[in-house]
Amino acid sequence: MYTTLFISSISLGSFYTLIALGFALIYGVTRYFNLAHGELLVLAGYVAYWTWKSWSWPFLLTFPVAVAVMLPVCFGLQRIFARIREPRELNSIVLSFGVAILIQNGMLLCFKGDYRLIRVPILNQGYHFGSFYISYAQLTLLLLSLTAIGCLYLLMQHTYVGKALRATIQDKEAAALAGINVAVMGTIAFGLGAVLIGLAGPLYGCIHYLYPSGGHEATLLAITITIFAGVGRLRGIILAGWIMGLAESLAVVFWGASWREMVSALILLTLLALRPHGIFGREGT
């Protein structure tokens, strides 16, 4: 039982990492808290749902569609963010809270409030490996999330753009002095964020029911993981995602499914009260 629990938490945790990465990247590079992150995720899920349902495209083809829709949305969002005044962090929170309300109600207007799920029959089957069992849904989550995270990791560590992004995350002004175009880095961060959301959205739609106000929980999760890891710590985010997955699975097993929502809130509050710079973070970074 514990191996199964462990496998499901790791696969869920990897998915949580995927969700949080877009948020963390945007926050790290631009210092804008995007509270509409979860709503964007649900929106991507809806896009995938409609391409899958009304055009009956295969599930895998919904990913490029979701990414293609998310890119202009995120660039539009960046244009709005770029106009806010000091104090930027706080104003970005209020602004994106407004964006979240806007997207939520827009989805309610377009898709109605019904619960929707992308049903891919093959994902319900599973694979027996000796004594433990992994369902194809978990396997897909694990593989796709880890692939995406791996690609991002390679991009961040082994390319010039990645280096510039990391420099911007560490110190915006010093990066600008070194000749890095910080504004372009912001655009790249939003673009990468859009790709990550576009990848996570369809997956979200097939393991979770889609409904317009469902994004709130994902936002909270992304904030918690980002703060947990500390700003701009990619490896820390993976670990934080796994810990969140494990914590939620344990909460479900020991207390019941309805207490799960409280886990990320409790962890976030504890973190903010005790270690606002994150478990892996250092003060002043």
Next chain:
Amino acid sequence: MTTEIFLTRLKRSQFGRGGLMLVLVALFLLPLVVRHNDYILHVFMQALLFATLALAWNILGMSGAISLGHAAFFGAGAYASALLSLDAGFTPWVAIPLGGLLAAGLGLTMGLICMRLRGAYFALATLAFVEIPKVITDNWDGLTHGSLGLVGIPGLPALRIGAWHINIGDSITASYYFVYVYALLLLGLVAFLFRSNLGLALQAIREEESAAESLGIQADIYRSLCLFLSAFFTGISGACYAHLVRYIEPGLAYGIHFSAIPLVFAICGGRFTVIGPVLAALILYPMDQFVFHPLFPAGHEFLYGAVLILAVLFMPAGLWGTFSRNRDFCTLYDKK
């Protein structure tokens, strides 16, 4: 020259005060004008109730903090008062203040947790904080009836003053006047608070906390006091809501809606003004109900998101803060 500026300022503020008086008188006379239309009266009653939420939110807002989680206090007040009157047999007149006190206790708890947090991190903490009373209410079936919610909450009982006998719960007009009086009292209290030393201290804390502390202002105490009062009155408004609407459930009472409403009204109206949030509530909520609800029955609340975005981008001082130039409270933006 200075006298001239002083006079224009006086005129403007007189105009503002006169305008507010006009609005208040119009609202007082409203039930006489729309006698046969309960719907309009109901909408304005809700608008006034939401104005009290915005006023209460703004007590904290004046200290410079932004809360995304006032639904925690709203829900706690609503639930406490509803349960006390439904299951413990208290009269709403006792249950409502007790609901307020529970919400205030919750506010102090939040204050303790968020003691060291400022600005953006405080806002994030409030966002997470809502989940705790929400999930507890949702799961503690024995006490709160769980996720099914509460139906048949007792309405506000009749009020006897001498020979007068006002049946508040039964008539929409009486309910309307009840909320009107509550809103008026809260407006008076908030106006008084911000003209008192507390208001000056808050202004100092907001502008530069370390400088304020070096002047001997104990920022933590003032901040806690703000949170206490803000949560208390939000709880009272929540309790009134429960007894007026007579139905609540966790997803509604602790929902993002009641966190957003005071925030949107306060920021659009003018975060550092007394009157702004009230005016924004009185303009935006009826606009939502009369114009946007018939047009877009499903997602009409996108209006709140849109005005919030516009306010942050183009009018950070809010409607009242921009147009009235009420210098008492808008120093932050007047320096430019």
